[in-house]
Amino acid sequence: MSVSTQWWQEPVIYQIYPRSFQDSNGDGVGDIPGITTRMPYLANLGIDAIWLSPVYKSPNDDNGYDISDYRDIMDEFGTMADFDEMLKVATEHNIKIVMDLVVNHTSDEHEWFVQSRSSKDNPYRDYYIWKDAVGFEEDGTPIPPTNWVAAFSPSAWEWDETTEQFYLHLFSKKQPDLNWENPKVREEVYDLMRFWLDKGVAGFRMDVINLISKDQSYPDDPAVAAGAKTDSLVMAANGPRVHEFLNEMYREVLSHYPIITVGETPFVTTADGLLYTGFDRDELQTLFQFEHMGVDSNPDAKLGKWNDTRFELVDLKRILSKWQDDLSGKAWNALYWNNHDQPRAVSRFGSDSPEHRVRSAKMLGTTLHFMQGTPYIYQGEELGMTNVFFDDIKDYNDLEIHDSYEKLVGSGAVSHDDMMRYISASGRDNARTPMQWDTTENAGFTTGSPWLKLNPRYTEINAKEALADENSVFYHYKKLIELRHAHPIVVNGTYKLLDADDNQVYAYLRYGQGESEGQVLLVISNFTDAELERDYGYDLTETQLLISNYEDAPAGNTLRPYESVVFAFKA
Known part of the structure; x- marks a missing residue:
């Protein structure tokens, strides 16, 4: 790690x-004025800093990730003045x-695609x-250029009757992929x-x-x-010109502003990470990799991510430590x-039981925030919000x-009951239920x-309950942020995993550099209820x-259920 x-x-x-943070006008949809009213809370x-999921004009086929105008605001969210x-x-x-920034694809209602x-x-x-x-089937059905499957539909290719060609969409058919080979597209971006x-x-x-x-x-796709x-x-990840395009973006735009950049990059290795965010690469500053998000994936590849399998801590430690190292x-x-x-996270990696939810939510926050890197908090994480189970798919x-x-x-691969359980464990709507502000109707x-x-x-x-309780998850996260700001070792220290084969406890060291040289942090987290x-x-x-x-001091070498502690000492 560079000391500077x-x-x-x-x-x-x-x-x-x-959409789920704060509604200001009673239409049931969160909006920009609602975010403004909550700025003192943040x-x-x-x-x-706030990372704001898309607020651009969109027909909302994929909740704003299908953009019809990059220079305007979605009507439900407010106006540019807001x-x-x-x-x-x-x-x-x-x-x-x-x-x-959503520029792999647009909405099919974007003027570029309409044209x-x-x-x-x-x-x-x-x-x-x-x-x-x-080619064409016997009944005249056109055959797509490849067998690619989109994220939200059976084929990544949609036939257009007007011009009698297919267009590519890696996500919804209403999210056509932009052609980055075209320099005009890149300049538009x-x-x-x-x-x-x-x-x-x-x-x-x-x-x-x-x-x-x-x-x-x-x-x-094999x-x-x-x-x-x-x-x-x-099949589209880490393509042949991606680094050329990102270097061009850096040269043309990013290098001219003092900004933060983070790329969402599925299907990357640490070697890829060095290419995307290397200090000498002139591409991105940081990236979101997904390897640890697959730690509890279904071993049956035919079911993809859908399962309710509990992760193994040794696997999580191995993945996170590899990226650290x-x-x-x-x-x-x-x-x-x-x-x-x-x-x-508290439902997935901790315990969302009434007995252990608060403790394990704090434990997860501590484990993550003392690693090397830039921490992200997702709305409600600081409250220990949990997964939800809805009885009806509707x-x-x-x-x-x-x-x-x-x-x-529909294919009979999974029963209705099993799939509803898998959705509760793995579904994206767990994160999207509205923010829980208080105990009144609709929270x-x-x-x-x-x-x-609502959950x-x-x-x-x-x-409201969290702010009134000095021992809440909220105040624990507040202290984690304060410690990061107060102790340079949290930012610049190197990382060393302890006891990689321990499937119950995640322990690691951080060694200070530069102004924090000679300082050491010992982070210990019990991931069990024992x-x-x-x-x-x-x-x-x-x-x-x-x-x-x-609330009380740790007892020697004894770790209580979901206990997490950080000690500082001199090397």
Whole structure:
């Protein structure tokens, strides 16, 4: 790790999913004025920046990730004047705004695509990826160029009757992929980025940014050919020109602004991570990798992510430690348990039981925030919000959930009861149920009918209760942020895993550098509901206890259920 840290390595970033955060006008949908009213709450937590999921104009086929106008605001979320006011209020609270840049695809209602599909000789035709059919079935049905499966539909290719060609969409058929091979497309993207940066936003989280370069030979997906019930996103990941495109983006735009950049990059290794975020690469600063998000994946590839299997701690430690070790001194991590696409961490990696929820939520926060990298907090994580179980598939909103239910239950691969259990464990709507502010009707999220049902546990888990309890998850996260700001070792220290084969306790060391040289942190987290004995060879009576998730001091080498402690001492 370079001892001289950059400012963008220091913040703690809070993700807001606007649709579910705070509704200001009673229409049941969260909005930008609602976010503005909650800025004092976020300032109290102590975060440095907000990553804002898409607020651009969109027909909402995929909750805003299908953009029809990059320079306007979705009607449900407010106006550009509302955005400018939010940015102003955030700045007054010393909070930066990071936008979600979605440029692998647009909405099919974007003017570029409306023009593109109108005729083969339209100037916008090559803004998207169009291919001829490779043949026709006996009944005249056109055969797609490849066997690729989209994330939300059976094929990644949609036939267009007007021009008699297929267009590529790795996600919904209403999300056609942009053709990054076309330099005009790239300049359009760079121009819209400048539009937002000139407004004063502090950077971008870049949606599936490593999918933008496709292998121009478009080979078939061998996994689909073998019968796997999965999408074909991997076929577009880390394509032949992706680093050329990102380097060009850096040269043309990113290098001209003091900003934060983080790329969402599925299907990457640590070697890929060094290429995307290497300190000498002039591409991105940080990335979201998904390897640890697959630690509890179903061993049956035909079911993809859908299961309720409990993870093994040794596997989680191995994955997280690999990213810590391999990027150390060369590139930079993004640290996260949750986001809008993942189930709630306390239900997944801790315990959401009434007895252990608070303790295990604090434990997970401590384990993550003391690693090397930039920590992300997803809305409600600081309250210990949990997964939800809805009895009826109609109560779920997510495209992925409904598409997977239709594929797996419809084909008989999974029973209805099993699939509903899997959705509760793995579904994206776990993260998207409305924010739980208080115990009033609809949890203080809206005075209207919420766009997605609330988690019924809001009466016990909400911000009002948390703020009134000095031992709440909220105040534990607040202290984690304060410690990061106060102790440079949390940012610049190197990492060393202890006892890799321990399947119950996650323990590691951080060694200070530069101004923190000679300092050591020992982080110990019990991932079980059992009392355990562990001895790491340090005299804990000679150390400073930085933080604990119990109200009283730890008892020697005894770890209580879900106990998490951080000790500081001199090497």
